[in-house]
Amino acid sequence: MFDRFNRNLNYLRISVTDRCNLRCTYCMPEEGIRLFNHSEILTYNEIAGFTKVAASNGVTKVRITGGEPLVRKGISALVRMLSDIEGITDLSMTTNGTLLKQFAGELKAAGLKRVNISLDTIDPVKFKEITRNGNLNDVFDGITAAIDAGLSPVKINCVISKSKEEEEAKRVTKYCNDNNLEIRYIRQMDLVRGHFSVVEGGTGGNCELCNRLRLTSNGKLKPCLFSNLEFDIRELGYEKAIQMAVEAKPECGTQNDTGSFYNIGG
Ligand code: SAM
Numbered sequence: 001m002f003d004r005f006n007r008n009l010n011y012l013r014i015s016v017t018d019r020c021n022l023r024c025t026y027c028m029p030e031e032g033i034r035l036f037n038h039s040e041i042l043t044y045n046e047i048a049g050f051t052k053v054a055a056s057n058g059v060t061k062v063r064i065t066g067g068e069p070l071v072r073k074g075i076s077a078l079v080r081m082l083s084d085i086e087g088i089t090d091l092s093m094t095t096n097g098t099l100l101k102q103f104a105g106e107l108k109a110a111g112l113k114r115v116n117i118s119l120d121t122i123d124p125v126k127f128k129e130i131t132r133n134g135n136l137n138d139v140f141d142g143i144t145a146a147i148d149a150g151l152s153p154v155k156i157n158c159v160i161s162k163s164k165e166e167e168e169a170k171r172v173t174k175y176c177n178d179n180n181l182e183i184r185y186i187r188q189m190d191l192v193r194g195h196f197s198v199v200e201g202g203t204g205g206n207c208e209l210c211n212r213l214r215l216t217s218n219g220k221l222k223p224c225l226f227s228n229l230e231f232d233i234r235e236l237g238y239e240k241a242i243q244m245a246v247e248a249k250p251e252c253g254t255q256n257d258t259g260s261f262y263n264i265g266g
Helices: 044-056 075-083 100-110 124-131 136-149 167-178 238-248
Strands: 011-015 061-065 090-095 114-118 154-160 182-187 212-215 220-222
Touching: 011 044, 044 075, 044 212, 044 238, 061 075, 075 090, 075 100, 100 114, 100 136, 114 136, 124 136, 136 154, 154 167, 167 182, 212 238, 220 238
Parallel strands: 011 061, 011 212, 061 090, 090 114, 114 154, 154 182
Antiparallel strands: 212 220
């Protein structure tokens, strides 16, 4: 699928839930969010059905994200459904890692290829502050479990304020180097103000090269993270929603007034 600017849109990011077991300060308000009703959230059959249509239109790469994808019940069943779709050659997940100890083995068996795990600090006290009460050891255990299960590569997503030379980021870099993990530095973004930049070590944030479509947990197809454009896949039908999103994909991101990474998936 080529858009108006000749970008080949072959990458679909799917947010499977708006729920999360952490409350990272830069992502979610402490008091929580208005959660979608269960009927608003796409079923696994709908997600797989949509992905099948996307694959028939040229999507080859799928990432499962959230909210926290591992808090959605039976997530490995969805992984299996997506990995069975013809044409999907790269199936990955972005997770905070806290539940990977429990799930890494079954995710791998279901067809997940690789994971990105979010880690902004290796200091347990700072981790508790950033995540508003998370336990850093759960993430370390999750990283070990992912490696042991054969999910490869395991990449680390590290949110930074301005630079990867910040003390906290430097410690995460050393941890990654010591443990043979790839690291990507994501500058803290502000959807509402339209503040975003290129992900160092990754491909995100570069409008010219953007090959992404995003499906929110409540079934809106978004052609751009930094835009209010969205197309309801239940209302429009899968094929039509894809066609409209591809046609509407802006040349460059501007801003997104909802400001909610936890629904769109970051
Ligand atoms: N719960 C999963 C996780 O923690 O990786 C997946 C969803 S989370 C929204 C996806 C990514 O978005 C994480 O790496 C997170 O750090 C990042 N993120 C969330 N809010 C952000 C912000 N304001 N600026 C930059 N990255 C952000």
